[in-house]
Amino acid sequence: MADLILTPNIDGADDFYADLLDTHDGMDTADSHALNARLVLVLANHIGDRAVLSQALKAAAFDQKEDTQ
Amino acid sequence: MNKIFETPLYPYSHGPDEDAQVPVRHQVVIVGAGPVGLAAAIDLAQHDVDVVIVDDNDKVSFGSRAICFAKRPLEILDRLGCGQPMVDKGVEWDLGKVFFDEREVYSFDLLPEDGHQRPAFINLQQYYLEEYLVARVRELQAEGKKIEIRGRNKVSAIGTHPDHVALEIDTPEGSYNIEADWLIACDGANSTLRAMLGKDFVGRVFEDNFLIADVVMDADFPTERWFWFDPPFNRGQSALLHKQPDGVWRIDLQLGWDIDKEREKRPENVIPRLKEMLGDDVEFELEWVSIYTFQCRRMEQFRHDRVIFAGDSAHQVSPFGARGANSGLQDSDNLCWKLKLVMDGKAPESLLDSYDNERIHGAEENILNSSRSTDFITPKSEISRLFRDSVLNLAEAYEFARPLVNAGRLSVPCTYDGSPLNSSDALAGPNRTRPGSPCPDVELPGGYLLPRLGDRFTLLTIDADAPDLIEEDGITVERLALSVKDDPTLLLKDRYLGDCESAVYLIRPDQHVAARRPAYDDLQFRAAIRRATGKE
Numbered sequence: 001m002a003d004l005i006l007t008p009n010i011d012g013a014d015d016f017y018a019d020l021l022d023t024h025d026g027m028d029t030a031d032s033h034a035l036n037a038r039l040v041l042v043l044a045n046h047i048g049d050r051a052v053l054s055q056a057l058k059a060a061a062f063d064q065k066e067d068t069q
Numbered sequence: 070m071n072k073i074f075e076t077p078l079y080p081y082s083h084g085p086d087e088d089a090q091v092p093v094r095h096q097v098v099i100v101g102a103g104p105v106g107l108a109a110a111i112d113l114a115q116h117d118v119d120v121v122i123v124d125d126n127d128k129v130s131f132g133s134r135a136i137c138f139a140k141r142p143l144e145i146l147d148r149l150g151c152g153q154p155m156v157d158k159g160v161e162w163d164l165g166k167v168f169f170d171e172r173e174v175y176s177f178d179l180l181p182e183d184g185h186q187r188p189a190f191i192n193l194q195q196y197y198l199e200e201y202l203v204a205r206v207r208e209l210q211a212e213g214k215k216i217e218i219r220g221r222n223k224v225s226a227i228g229t230h231p232d233h234v235a236l237e238i239d240t241p242e243g244s245y246n247i248e249a250d251w252l253i254a255c256d257g258a259n260s261t262l263r264a265m266l267g268k269d270f271v272g273r274v275f276e277d278n279f280l281i282a283d284v285v286m287d288a289d290f291p292t293e294r295w296f297w298f299d300p301p302f303n304r305g306q307s308a309l310l311h312k313q314p315d316g317v318w319r320i321d322l323q324l325g326w327d328i329d330k331e332r333e334k335r336p337e338n339v340i341p342r343l344k345e346m347l348g349d350d351v352e353f354e355l356e357w358v359s360i361y362t363f364q365c366r367r368m369e370q371f372r373h374d375r376v377i378f379a380g381d382s383a384h385q386v387s388p389f390g391a392r393g394a395n396s397g398l399q400d401s402d403n404l405c406w407k408l409k410l411v412m413d414g415k416a417p418e419s420l421l422d423s424y425d426n427e428r429i430h431g432a433e434e435n436i437l438n439s440s441r442s443t444d445f446i447t448p449k450s451e452i453s454r455l456f457r458d459s460v461l462n463l464a465e466a467y468e469f470a471r472p473l474v475n476a477g478r479l480s481v482p483c484t485y486d487g488s489p490l491n492s493s494d495a496l497a498g499p500n501r502t503r504p505g506s507p508c509p510d511v512e513l514p515g516g517y518l519l520p521r522l523g524d525r526f527t528l529l530t531i532d533a534d535a536p537d538l539i540e541e542d543g544i545t546v547e548r549l550a551l552s553v554k555d556d557p558t559l560l561l562k563d564r565y566l567g568d569c570e571s572a573v574y575l576i577r578p579d580q581h582v583a584a585r586r587p588a589y590d591d592l593q594f595r596a597a598i599r600r601a602t603g604k605e
Contacts, residue, residue: 006467013472014441017456021444024452032452062466 004055073196077127078203081221087245095121096412098236098249100224100262103130104195105380105397106255107202107218111149112405114209114216115524118412121247122206123238127220129196132283132357136192136311136319137391141482141507142398143187144580148524151205152187155198159191160312165294167476169461171301175471176293179479184560185510186517190479192313194283195394227252227265227376234375251408252376255397260382266373272366273440275387277447278324280360282339283317286353290318296476298446298461302345307446307476310346317356320346321388323447330360363387365436365443371400372425379404384432386439389446389477396435399482400428406524406578410602415543420603423490431483438478445475482507485581492575492584492597499567508580511560513551518561521549524578526598528589531561533571535589541598546575577601 010016024032044053057063079102086093097113099106102124113120138146138155146152163179179189209216225244226237234252237244254262263270290310297308306323313319322342324333332338339358347353367384371377380397404424410416448454463470485491485505494503501509511518526546528535532553539546553562566572575584575597584597599605 006469008469008472010472014438014475014478017445017460017473017475018441021453021456024450027452029451032450036452059467060463062462 002049002052004052004059006059073129073200074131075128077220078129078200079124079218079220080127081219081241083240083242084217084219086247087240087242089245092235092246092248094233094248094250095119096249097121097251097253097408098123098234098247099253099255100124101255101257101380101382102126102199102203102218102220103255103257103380103397104135104198104202104394105401106253107199107206108145108149108398109253109255109379109401109405110216110218111151111202111205111209112401112524113409114206114214115149116405116409117214118409119215120217121249122216122218123222123224123236124218124220125223129199132195132281132359134195135198135391135394136194136313137395137479138191138193138198139391139395139480139482140185140187140189141480142395143191144510144519145398145402147187147520148402148580149202149205150208151201154201154204155193156187156191158197158201158314159193160292160314161188161191162292162294162312163189164291165296165476167461167464167474168295168297168300169458169465170299172465174461174465174474177471184512184558184564186512186519187510190391192311192319194313194317197314198394224256224261224265227262229266229374229376232375250375250412253404254376254378254382255380255401256382258381258385260378262376263368263378263382266376268368268373270366270368270385272364272385272436274364275362275443275447276326277443278326278328278330278333278360278362279388280320280322280324280333280339280342280358282320282322282343282358283313283356284320284343284353285316285356286318286347286351287316288318288347288351288353298457298476300346303342308346318353322346324360334358334360361388363443365440367429367432367436370425371428372421377404377408377421377424379428383428384436386435387443388439389442390435390439391477391480392435392439395480396431399431400424402579403428403431407603410544413543416602417604423488423603427483427485427488427490430485430488434483435480442475442477446477490577490583490601490603492593492600495584495586495593496569496572497567498569498572498585499564502565502574502582502585504582504584506582508574508576508582509564511556511564512558513561514555514557519580522576522580526578526601527574527576528594529565529572529574529576530589531565531572531574533573533588535573535594536591539594539598541595542602542604544598544602546598575601 166176228235295310309321311319379400491504583601
């Protein structure tokens with residue numbers, strides 16, 4: 001089973017971060033939240049692997065409970 | 070008040086040019102005796118160019134201003150004969166710590182790499198840098214070089230001509246005229262020359278104010294760069310603490326946009342803020358306080374015929390990343406060898422257009438990095454703040470988020486990818502030494518590599534044959550022959566060969582790679598020399 005990657009994995013992290021914020025540029029907060037929600041769903045579909053998604057949910061929630069792998 | 074600010078370093082004295090019937094012509098006049106102007110003058114004087122620096126002041130710059138000097142500029146200062154006193158006096162550091170709220174989120178090491186003579190960074194007040202540069206000017210004068218600094222000489226008018234520039238200069242004893250074959254404008258972000266020539270300087274204004282304070286204190290904070298996001302002592306804003314020589318500490322506090330600058334600058338308002346940051350029991354004395362806002366912008370072109378802009382007069386960045394004075398010294402490093410070849414008739418005037426090309430590339434990189442840092446430090450919307458704070462929270466727990474934390478991307482030299490002076494890469498060698506790259510240092514048994522590259526064209530051969538001297542249309546290239554047999558650390562191999570057995574590098578006087586191949590090829594290297602001097 002694949003493990004969630006929690007070490008740096010984006011080539012050109014600053015470029016990515018700038019793109020991310022540029023996508024939000026000019027939006028009001030509600031639209032930005034909606035964009036973020038869509039983005040999570042798009043990326044989740046790309047990952048596909050339920051085990052990885054489950055680890056990602058826990059990581060983002062700072063849920064330190066041991067994963068049962 | 071520190072005495073260094075009050076003592077004239079290059080006092081006005083009446084010179085013969087002021088009494089000349091016909092304006093005296095100099096090869097180069099430099100306007101502005103700041104770090105960039107002084108460095109350019111020293112570089113040119115070392116190459117026997119007759120150079121005059123004029124400045125409307127006669128003292129070091131007030132306040133400590135630029136304080137972080139990066140490895141590459143220190144290597145340039147070495148070439149100018151004054152790197153050592155800077156490094157001796159400066160405070161070396163390579164560790165940065167990032168705090169969020171009350172917690173340390175992570176720390177980073179700037180140069181986790183061996184084999185460099187110079188550290189990643191030193192902190193040194195700009196006034197010391199200027200003082201040491203002026204001392205170097207005096208040394209060159211004692212050696213008989215034609216270099217002069219004229220204090221309280223203020224340019225009041227400029228006339229541009231096809232083959233020279235004419236200047237009218239005001240002094241305490243009246244005005245006089247001089248002429249220059251070439252003029253280098255190093256008169257800072259508020260450049261008078263730029264205004265006189267009516268050149269634009271557009272870019273982005275950041276709506277924020279920063280309080281900058283240099284305090285003298287006996288404190289046992291470590292020699293590290295400490296950066297806070299949203300600390301308890303400056304809620305919703307950022308803060309920076311940095312050590313300088315003589316027990317002076319630089320403190321930067323973000324204040325926000327809607328503030329009363331005059332009020333915030335008063336000691337009775339500054340001191341309580343600092344006490345909150347440093348703790349009640351720390352005794353300190355204010356050396357310098359200022360409030361600044363900043364812009365990221367550049368001139369559309371740095372070269373305007375015979376007037377060439379360098380440093381802050383040409384481009385301006387936010388202070389996060391130490392990309393101001395550091396990039397200005399790289400401008401001068403890029404310009405001077407080209408100007409010398411053009412003046413000697415060994416290269417066409419068009420070589421100077423590559424200064425524009427390469428240093429605009431550098432300025433763009435610096436503006437991009439410093440704008441991004443500023444956007445991270447001062448988020449401009451609720452969502453960008455949410456992302457910022459999320460990155461900081463994640464960074465504490467997970468390594469992946471740390472590269473996203475941007476409290477300043479510290480100055481590294483730019484690689485001139487796509488420069489017209491580069492020959493195409495013919496070696497399957499390391500990426501970091503591809504044409505356009507600044508040469509990385511290497512420790513060798515006989516000393517470090519960079520000082521051996523000097524300030525002339527060099528043919529660096531590693532386990533490859535080549536002539537000891539090449540002459541190509543007035544350009545002399547000397548060979549430096551090295552071998553991995555004399556490379557106990559294997560860093561020469563690592564940085565210049567990679568998996569290749571041998572390599573030949575053509576290295577420019579500013580220690581950037583112009584061409585590289587696995588072996589010497591007379592035709593190819595002669596073409597590379599011509600290309601690197603603007604002849605192809």
